[in-house]
Amino acid sequence: MIQPPLPPALAVDLQQVDLIVRERTLSRGAVIRAADPHLLRPGEDRLRAALVLLSAQVGTYRLEQVIHAAAAIELIHAATRTHNDLVDEAERRRGHARQGDWNHGLSLMVGDYLFALAAGEMALSPDPRVISYFSQAVMRICESELTPVPSLRPFERAREQYLAHTGGAATALFAAACRAGAACGGLPADQIESLGEFGHRLGLALRIGEELRDFALGPANGTSLRLGLASLPLIFAADAGDGARLELALESGGADLDWAVEEVRRYGVAPARAERSRHADAARAALVGVPAGPARVALEQIAAHVAAV
Numbered sequence: 001m002i003q004p005p006l007p008p009a010l011a012v013d014l015q016q017v018d019l020i021v022r023e024r025t026l027s028r029g030a031v032i033r034a035a036d037p038h039l040l041r042p043g044e045d046r047l048r049a050a051l052v053l054l055s056a057q058v059g060t061y062r063l064e065q066v067i068h069a070a071a072a073i074e075l076i077h078a079a080t081r082t083h084n085d086l087v088d089e090a091e092r093r094r095g096h097a098r099q100g101d102w103n104h105g106l107s108l109m110v111g112d113y114l115f116a117l118a119a120g121e122m123a124l125s126p127d128p129r130v131i132s133y134f135s136q137a138v139m140r141i142c143e144s145e146l147t148p149v150p151s152l153r154p155f156e157r158a159r160e161q162y163l164a165h166t167g168g169a170a171t172a173l174f175a176a177a178c179r180a181g182a183a184c185g186g187l188p189a190d191q192i193e194s195l196g197e198f199g200h201r202l203g204l205a206l207r208i209g210e211e212l213r214d215f216a217l218g219p220a221n222g223t224s225l226r227l228g229l230a231s232l233p234l235i236f237a238a239d240a241g242d243g244a245r246l247e248l249a250l251e252s253g254g255a256d257l258d259w260a261v262e263e264v265r266r267y268g269v270a271p272a273r274a275e276r277s278r279h280a281d282a283a284r285a286a287l288v289g290v291p292a293g294p295a296r297v298a299l300e301q302i303a304a305h306v307a308a309v
Contacts, residue, residue: 004302006050007294013063017049020071024117048073048173051202052181055195057295059185066184069130072121073177076134079114080141080173130180137176144168149230152238152247162232163204171203187290194289198299201283205306208232208276215264222261228253232275234260237268280307 006014049070056066115138122131145168149161178199182192211231214224224231228250238246241263249260283303287296 003047004305006047006302007054007298010050010053010298013053013067014046014049014070016063017053017067017070017074018046020067020121021074024071024075024121025114046074048077048177051174051177051199051299052184054295054298055178055181055187055199056185058182058191058195058290058293058299059187061185061295065126066181068121068124069127069134069180069184070177072118072125072130072134073173073180075114075118075121076138077173079111079118080138082111082114125180125184127180127183129183133176133179133183137172140168140172144172149235152230152235152250153243155235155239158230158235158238159232162230162235166204166207166232167200170207171200174203174206175199191290194286197286198283198303201279201286202303202306205276205279205283205303208272208279209306209309212269212272212276215261215269222257225250225257225260226253231272233264233268233272235268236271237264237266240267240271277307280304 052066052070052073053061053063118134119131122134125131144165147161147165149158149165152158175196176199178195179192182195187195211224211233214231215221215233225234230250234246234250237243245256246260246263249256280303283306284300287299290296
């Protein structure tokens, strides 16, 4: 994911969040050494934590009121990434359950451990709604991962299923981050929901942007096709181009890959780019009802950047 620009003044507070995350994890040496490839390390994006802080800054901002929620969401993000290794993405995408042993006992243990750390961090937040927002987000992620997009056609059904799947798997933590920060900042319920809608739309725009980059010109592209993932550009291309042949390319895990990539570039990239812009615009529109100020400007700039890259 391309990191949107963040206000320079936010860097110090994000460092404090990062310090908490590292303290919580590095103190468990044996577990963390085993899980090192899966954890967020210094230098990786902290966009979810930044959204928690910026949403709190829309209201009454005190770092001690919101820092534990920001740290918790980074731990949850690390846990969900670790659990993603449990099921082969291509098999799951095609509706085939993996047979036999998970063969990823370490990933399961580490993911559960990180969720436990996140739960402990949530409990330190002074606003109890944080626990509700984050637990609901995790449930939605799990539900979405169990309901992948089964086919590329017909278009309306595929697009609806894509949004249902991506709307949970890719956006739930962004929406929860904004709601949690807004609650910690003392904002009223309607503004909390407006910021939650901002996070949801921003997450969709970010995911579509990642899918578009997979079909950008260059030697490394079409990865999603090889993994059997039904991206939005692919769904658009199946509607406007040779849908039957694209479905075969998706099912075969990359056979006919060069042709399929070109087909997506020809028919799917432009409408997917327009869809990304639509969700980024909707994210900015969701902020109309929240108080004006530097934090709202920063959120608007993040959405504008996502629409442009």
